[in-house]
Amino acid sequence: MMALSKAWKLTRRPVGMPAIRDFTLVEEPVPPCQAGDVIVQAECLSIDPYMRFKAGILPLGSTMDGGQVARVIESKNPQWPVGSYMVTQAGWRLTTHLSSERLQTTDFWQKSLQLPDMRGLPMSLGLGTLGMTGNTAYFGLTEILRPVAGETVLVSGAAGAVGSVVVQIAKIKGCKVIGFAGSDDKVEWLREIGADHAFNYKVVKVGEALKQAAPAKVNCYFDNVGGKFTASVMPYMAFGGRVAVCGAISGYNKQEEEEEGAMTGCFKDSDVIWNRLRIEGFMFFEFEDRWMEGLEQLRDWILEGKLKYKEYVVNGFEKMPDTFIGVLKGSNRGKAIVMP
Amino acid sequence: MMALSKAWKLTRRPVGMPAIRDFTLVEEPVPPCQAGDVIVQAECLSIDPYMRFKAGILPLGSTMDGGQVARVIESKNPQWPVGSYMVTQAGWRLTTHLSSERLQTTDFWQKSLQLPDMRGLPMSLGLGTLGMTGNTAYFGLTEILRPVAGETVLVSGAAGAVGSVVVQIAKIKGCKVIGFAGSDDKVEWLREIGADHAFNYKVVKVGEALKQAAPAKVNCYFDNVGGKFTASVMPYMAFGGRVAVCGAISGYNKQEEEEEGAMTGCFKDSDVIWNRLRIEGFMFFEFEDRWMEGLEQLRDWILEGKLKYKEYVVNGFEKMPDTFIGVLKGSNRGKAIVMP
Numbered sequence: 001m002m003a004l005s006k007a008w009k010l011t012r013r014p015v016g017m018p019a020i021r022d023f024t025l026v027e028e029p030v031p032p033c034q035a036g037d038v039i040v041q042a043e044c045l046s047i048d049p050y051m052r053f054k055a056g057i058l059p060l061g062s063t064m065d066g067g068q069v070a071r072v073i074e075s076k077n078p079q080w081p082v083g084s085y086m087v088t089q090a091g092w093r094l095t096t097h098l099s100s101e102r103l104q105t106t107d108f109w110q111k112s113l114q115l116p117d118m119r120g121l122p123m124s125l126g127l128g129t130l131g132m133t134g135n136t137a138y139f140g141l142t143e144i145l146r147p148v149a150g151e152t153v154l155v156s157g158a159a160g161a162v163g164s165v166v167v168q169i170a171k172i173k174g175c176k177v178i179g180f181a182g183s184d185d186k187v188e189w190l191r192e193i194g195a196d197h198a199f200n201y202k203v204v205k206v207g208e209a210l211k212q213a214a215p216a217k218v219n220c221y222f223d224n225v226g227g228k229f230t231a232s233v234m235p236y237m238a239f240g241g242r243v244a245v246c247g248a249i250s251g252y253n254k255q256e257e258e259e260e261g262a263m264t265g266c267f268k269d270s271d272v273i274w275n276r277l278r279i280e281g282f283m284f285f286e287f288e289d290r291w292m293e294g295l296e297q298l299r300d301w302i303l304e305g306k307l308k309y310k311e312y313v314v315n316g317f318e319k320m321p322d323t324f325i326g327v328l329k330g331s332n333r334g335k336a337i338v339m340p
Numbered sequence: 341m342m343a344l345s346k347a348w349k350l351t352r353r354p355v356g357m358p359a360i361r362d363f364t365l366v367e368e369p370v371p372p373c374q375a376g377d378v379i380v381q382a383e384c385l386s387i388d389p390y391m392r393f394k395a396g397i398l399p400l401g402s403t404m405d406g407g408q409v410a411r412v413i414e415s416k417n418p419q420w421p422v423g424s425y426m427v428t429q430a431g432w433r434l435t436t437h438l439s440s441e442r443l444q445t446t447d448f449w450q451k452s453l454q455l456p457d458m459r460g461l462p463m464s465l466g467l468g469t470l471g472m473t474g475n476t477a478y479f480g481l482t483e484i485l486r487p488v489a490g491e492t493v494l495v496s497g498a499a500g501a502v503g504s505v506v507v508q509i510a511k512i513k514g515c516k517v518i519g520f521a522g523s524d525d526k527v528e529w530l531r532e533i534g535a536d537h538a539f540n541y542k543v544v545k546v547g548e549a550l551k552q553a554a555p556a557k558v559n560c561y562f563d564n565v566g567g568k569f570t571a572s573v574m575p576y577m578a579f580g581g582r583v584a585v586c587g588a589i590s591g592y593n594k595q596e597e598e599e600e601g602a603m604t605g606c607f608k609d610s611d612v613i614w615n616r617l618r619i620e621g622f623m624f625f626e627f628e629d630r631w632m633e634g635l636e637q638l639r640d641w642i643l644e645g646k647l648k649y650k651e652y653v654v655n656g657f658e659k660m661p662d663t664f665i666g667v668l669k670g671s672n673r674g675k676a677i678v679m680p
Binding site for chain 1: 393545546547563566567568569570571572574585586587600601602603604605606607608609610611612613614615616617618619620621622623626
């Protein structure tokens with residue numbers, strides 16, 4: 001008899017903000033473990049805003065996409081013995097068959113990665129500060145924005161999984177840091193982690209806040225949200241400013257039917273040219289070659305007390321959709337993790 | 341008695357498309373030539389789209405800004421003997437006093453530059469293909485976009501002063517080149533200078549043209565126009581695509597009163613992130629250190645028959661405003677020059 005796994009399927013295409021009814025919890029068979037394969041069990045699952053984009057493009061009936069820290073429970077692959085741990089994009093699923101081919105993929109997104117030596121830190125960090133989100137912050141700041149000490153760095157979604165790491169690395173690098181987040185307690189957390197100025201974008205005028213906090217304008221903008229917020233920031237970019245576009249959470253819920261040439265973007269050609277801006281989209285997998293370097297640097301900063309993290313842990317695999325919707329609504333504090 | 345010079349003053353703030361009545365032709369005294377100074381006489385004057393931006397910000401009563409090739413007619417500066425030629429930002433003016441301080445400025449825009457050795461080519465090229473516009477094309481393509489042979493390069497405003505040089509350099513570099521311009525005879529000119537595909541954006545659907553001409557999408561987009569045209573191009577950018585934002589002519593006439601956060605840009609955060617685009621504004625003066633290198637390479641390509649140019653010459657200093665408005669309306673063929 002085949003083993004069964006619980007999995008969350010995308011069964012309705014979300015319109016705007018996803019709803020619980022867009023997802024269905026099913027039990028499905030786990031294929032047998034053959035030569036080169038492993039079977040892994042989810043130890044903790046990641047919930048991230050990008051999943052909203054996935055929910056717009058995954059074929060209906062698919063398991064929702066997502067990362068997890070998983071433990072090998074059955075193995076016919078000597079590289080992954082029973083009991084070893086991995087970070088893997090196994091989706092919203094408890095027990096997962098990873099084929100030999102899958103384990104050898106060159107598609108970084110689908111790769112199963114070893115955790116760094118955690119030196120006693122919780123393994124769930126492999127889904128956040130010591131994983132994709134940490135390295136997104138690390139490489140996005142140090143390689144895309146390349147701030148110089150003394151420059152002003154603005155971070156949107158600054159209390160989030162990526163943003164809060166960006167804020168702290170920018171401080172380590174000697175920058176003045178301005179963070180925007182969506183609630184007063186997130187603003188409080190931004191002050192705790194060292195932001196020089198922190199604002200609740202829901203209660204301030206972005207322009208007025210920046211006139212006060214960045215009189216010499218913004219050199220580097222690490223953009224986790226996009227949309228109207230980013231459009232509001234653009235007039236305050238310094239000459240020669242750089243924008244790292246990491247997320248566009250505010251646009252994930254938008255419907256996509258526009259006529260050709262519709263001017264609905266947050267970046268204007270006139271700002272780009274007159275302020276000589278560089279706007280660059282990037283994703284963590286561009287830095288695959290230096291993956292462990294990033295994770296080990298981040299781990300060392302945590303161990304040295306220079307880098308704080310906050311996890312928002314929800315218990316219960318049945319809470320995956322609620323947690324996801326909560327993240328899109330901004331109700332999480334720190335990296336959202338579901339412990340099954 | 342002081343010498344007098346004719347000059348065109350900006351006397352009304354243009355609303356939308358500038359009108360003749362926004363400018364006034366005056367006679368004004370030329371200050372005396374003192375130690376270190378020179379007096380220069382305009383030999384040919386440049387008309388460029390960026391002047392629309394200047395017309396929006398220059399204090400009313402100012403001489404309109406602009407470049408000219410000028411001959412030194414009086415000199416108390418050994419570096420610039422009488423009879424020597426320069427390219428200088430003396431504005432819409434026939435006779436200009438350049439002070440010792442002005443001649444030593446470190447502001448590239450205000451610098452008086454020597455012409456390259458023209459080897460018999462017309463001096464007016466110093467305002468175009470062998471001047472600011474040529475180097476804008478040269479460095480924008482080779483340093484900002486850095487296309488690789490075989491890549492697809494899209495050029496908007498491709499028949500213009502900058503665009504037509506970009507098209508030809510991209511061909512020299514082994515790229516597939518798609519040009520868009522605003523009339524059938526400009527399209528004809530694009531074919532003459534080697535564009536693989538040339539379209540009149542006023543009569544084609546941009547998306548349909550690109551589906552046909554760039555089935556593998558666009559790697560490099562040299563953007564001279566911005567606005568709706570650029571918004572139409574963005575869905576056809578390839579993964580890892582690069583956009584060099586050189587001009588935003590379509591937006592120069594726009595009024596600037598928008599509420600904070602208005603989403604009226606041609607670049608969307610979602611395109612930037614999902615296609616991992618790099619969008620970069622640049623101006624020719626960033627490449628000051630390599631100025632003569634660019635001009636000499638361009639001159640050599642002209643002499644070798646690899647680079648064609650077209651000038652649109654208007655006679656009569658009194659035609660400056662008409663010529664300017666004509667350029668904004670797209671009625672020029674090639675680089676617009678006024679011979680006083």
